[in-house]
Amino acid sequence: MAGVLDLSVAEAAARIAATELSAAEYFAAWHEAALGDELNAYLFQVDHPAAQQAIDGPLGGIPVAVKDIFTTAGSPTTAGSRILEGYQPPYTATAVRRLDAAGARVLGKTNMDEFAMGSSNENSAYGPVLNPWDRGRVPGGSSGGSAAAVAGGLAPCALGTDTGGSIRQPASLCGIVGLKPTYGAISRYGMIAFASSLDQCGPLTRDVTDAALLLAALEGRDSCDSTSVGIEGGIVAPSREDLSGLRFGVPRELARDAVDAGVREVFEATLKRIEGLGGEITEVGLPNAEHGISAYYVIAPAEASSNLARYDGVRYGMRAGGDGDLLEMYETTRSQGFGDEVKRRIMLGTYALSSGYYDAYYGQAQKVRTRIAEDFRAAFAEVDFVVTPTSPSVAFGLGEKTDDPLAMYLNDFFTVPMSLAGIPAISLPAGLAAPEGGGPQLPVGFQIAAPAFAEQKLLEASFALEQAVGFAASAPVPYLMGNGEVGAGD
């Protein structure tokens, strides 16, 4: 059955719908592939379901790996944390239910940085995830398990979340497609909250068409989420063949020396491809975007410190120190249950909101955010898309950046501004580059951002570019090499 694992989601769904492929056999094949997980991508895998009746829907029969940040009734949900060890949610996240309604089925829950805080998936309480391109390197984070599963041939597609880059950056480091939709496009109900005003759900897939297919099933207003609106007009599979008439802006303020040489090369080459397809490259100004990291690392931890306060040992999850008084229980539970990065961000966030500091930190950061959103609006008056490298580097080594939190945060430099502005952005695998210290080549992602709710336009342009780049055809992508086996860099 190895052949079916090579099919894209779109291809498999079409064959299942045409009854050329059995949904049950297709699921069984993936179930078996997932069992061979040597990347620590999965935290939990479903039992192989009994032969199912025909599953209708645009994603009929498609297995999806779901980041363990989405609640799934009847199976554990940990958010990558010790504090939710053993927790079984009494309800299922809307995003998962929508996939289910479209005919898809959960294959397993994937590993992640604890409470989505991280850019390398080294902050999981359940061990780091390994990059299928090179197992000594990180897959990116926080949706590292989802990215590694798709890139490593352990799932045909996956669901992730993106708060400051957590879908796009791992997609970039793993050589797959990752899409963060407009804030409000997809319901957040059942998505364990990290930073409420930034969190968004999105697909990680092998190609743009698959991403569109998943987005179409996921998007929509949800009465359980007051901040959801959906995407007007819905989403259809993209088909655009060239980029003529489209303008692509490169932000001058985001040009940094700290981008690896190899990454810069792939970026420039991709710009050339765009021109080759008839697109116009121009420079735009995003004067406040360079302050994105500063604003983000105030707002996100502040909201996180509030969202994570409910993990107190009272109603569910871990409890420790319960033989002491109430304060003892709170402090012991939280100190033992949370990892270092989570504690760091809770401390930072609590400080930023505390009496006397609110205006200088949280208040000020929200003003920077307004400016960044204005910058993008102004830029989109001149160009259709804004483009940057997704990540300043290719996948780095496990343990390489864990001693310097700030260095880790700077990975999000290119992705954070779009999160702050709430606009959609995609990362496409654009080429390979050697890491700074030398070694076999690793994937480089190209980020394209669009105005709010312009996902269809974004997918169309991405599709055209993807065809021209031909990444999967030219690069030794692990998911076409067999189950979880390493591609280049073995």
Next chain:
Amino acid sequence: MTELEAVIGLEIHVQLATKTKMFCGCELSFGDEPNTHTCPICLAHPGVLPVPNEQAIRYALQIGAALECEIAPRSIFHRKQYFYPDSPKAYQISQYDIPICGAGRLGQVRIHRAHLEEDAAKTIHVGDSGRIHGSAASLVDFNRGGTPLVEIVTEPDLRDAAEAAEWARLLRETVRQLGVSDVNMEEGSLRVDANVSVRPAGSQELGTKTELKNMNSFRFLQRGIEAELERQRELVGAGGTVEQETLHFDPASGHLTSLRSKEEAHDYRYFPEPDLVPIVPGEEMLREAREALPELPAARIERYVSELGLADDVAATLAADPETAAYFEQVDTDAAEVEPKVVANWVTGELTAALREAGAEGGAAESKVTPAALAELVTLVARKTISHGSGKTVLAALVAEGGDAEAIVEREGLAMEGDGDELAAIVAQAIAADPAAAEQIRAGNGKAIGAIVGAVMRETKGRADGGEVNRLIREQLG
């Protein structure tokens, strides 16, 4: 020693009588088995989100309209953060610097603001568990958690405990008549806390205030405030300073216990609630809120005093209960030729007394005395067709059996003899028959009049109007 005046403000929490909670669809309840009205949202499970209850927002607007508040054109929710087992999210969704209702007024007290928030859960403390390492514990029931609340804060306009209790009663009655809450202090759907301070009389500055909690009746509210005022006056009088603290009043012992703990005051770390979007009421919603208001006590009292000429206390008694007010107004309308003041006194005075005498349950509106019957009765008395005393007799009969006032007058033969001339003739006869008394009266001895009045009353079989008889005697004797 300088005279110290009291400065009191009230903080009132009103539980709204919606069907469901503020941010989820669980039903409101009271006294049910623990944790039988909860869901992932009000239990604050990972990943849940709040969605506001439209009816709660409308009720808040009605309260705002009733209190003549400025309604914010755009208001937002904030998170108020603190750790306690009765607060499952470890933050309460409330409103901070942009509340739905701003400055307003009720009676003589200004309203500072009113806002929406959610109630905490219930914690019951249990004793030692009996376990070897066990210490005292609490059991948490989340049925109440998430109930919609409107918090009303007054300006510190009250000046004594009795006034505060009285105003609190007015507020309760006002909210009750809106139909938006049971406002039952014993059940907890109305909670009143007081902020109390003292300052030198005439000073414009505010002294340090303390917060008084746990008074679950108007009487305890008054006593609690009195106790705290006494404590503060003694303290300041002896040269001490009042410390800001929260106090519990124990009505049984009359003691005030400080809840001041070793920890610093709460830092609530307020920030705008990102999971909820702003409330923008708009013209139509505001109009609907205003139109939903019945005539409320304060307005009615105002109307009775200024338009009908009633005394303040009589107006307050009548206006307090809408059914009594409606009854009074019907009688007043039917007894067109009688002054409203007189009608009011019959309702609050004679009728109330007669009902009490008869051991009747309920007020005027529930009695057998129809407004038409009472109107007829007061008219007969006003026309002097029967004496006031006879009127009370008729009233007692109406209370007992209902029916018609005229019919009872007829049946009992209570109509006063003829007209004024006939009475004047009887008076003249009585004077002539008792020249000694007449002499005494002329000499200025007022007590002697009783003998003549008595004679007239005997002659008229008690139906003459005493006041009229007195007048005629004096008139005839010069």
Next chain:
Amino acid sequence: MIDREQVLHVARLARLRLSDQEVEKMAGELSGILEHVDRIGSLDLEGVEPTSHVVALENVWRADEPRPSLPQAVALANAPEPQDGAFRVPSPQADA
């Protein structure tokens, strides 16, 4: 930038217990981050409205209609210490 006292104060607000070593490490790490973040302090943002809501929505609410609650057993299913249908927790320490 952020000293030991402040770290202890913030930890208490967040109900986290840090060892002496952790306090020191945290003070250093937070100081480093805050130094970077502090750049926004010098920006002139006079008159700029802070973003408190990303989507331009208003008046999103629901009708006051009951929805089924969880059965008591399900509500307590994940409770670390269920007792008599309720969630048992230690009491706060009585003030000395």
